[in-house]
Amino acid sequence: MxxxxxxxxxxxxxxxxxxxxxxxxxxxxxxxxxxxxxxxxxxxxxxxxxxxxxxxxxxxxxxxxxxCLEGQLLLRGEIDFPYAPPGKGDVPRDKGDGSTLSIRAIWRHLLALCHAN
Structure with missing residues (x-):
């Protein structure tokens, strides 16, 4: 190269x-x-x-x-939810204090679940 x-x-x-x-x-x-x-x-x-x-x-x-194709991108950005769902320790959290859950982390988690099934 x-x-x-x-x-x-x-x-x-x-x-x-x-x-x-x-x-x-x-x-x-x-x-x-x-x-x-x-x-x-x-x-x-x-x-x-x-x-x-x-x-x-x-x-x-x-x-x-x-x-493999996962879907079409419709927007770009980071969206934070105000809290992480209780009892969902396996859901990835953003870096920091763990009190927010990003849409990107949710997407990765959903993809992992889809590929596991």
């Missing part, structure tokens, strides 16, 4: 800009990557988060084995 650096578009330290950085629930930094594919002779890409290049390559290999 060849990395091309565009000096005027990279972050101050030579790394990615803020929109291409995030952190997982444990505070570990994640980077934005993309993978290309062709469909009907035209190029498309999909973006995803990974910890580093090696992790990104492992994730692409996993996509090759078991990628």
């Amino acid at each position: 060849t990395v091309i650096v565009f000096p005027k578009t990279e972050g101050k330290d030579g790394g990615p800009t803020a929109e291409f950085l995030t952190a997982d629930n444990d505070g570990r930094q994640m980077l934005r990557f993309f993978a290309d594919y062709r469909f009907d002779g035209r190029p498309f890409s999909v973006s995803f988060w990974a910890y580093n290049m090696q992790d990104a390559e492992r994730r692409v290999a996993s996509m090759r084995r078991n990628l």
Whole structure:
């Protein structure tokens, strides 16, 4: 793989800009990557988060084995519920004090339940 650096578009330290950085629930930094594919002779890409290049390559290999369509995206954002359902310790909670439950955490939990059945 060849990395091309565009000096005027990279972050101050030579790394990615803020929109291409995030952190997982444990505070570990994640980077934005993309993978290309062709469909009907035209190029498309999909973006995803990974910890580093090696992790990104492992994730692409996993996509090759078991990628499946889950649904259509209709909006982007984070929506927090004011409380976590009592007695639902297996439902993932947002980082922080655990008093909020994000729609993303609910979606992951529902997907896990669907795939388990």
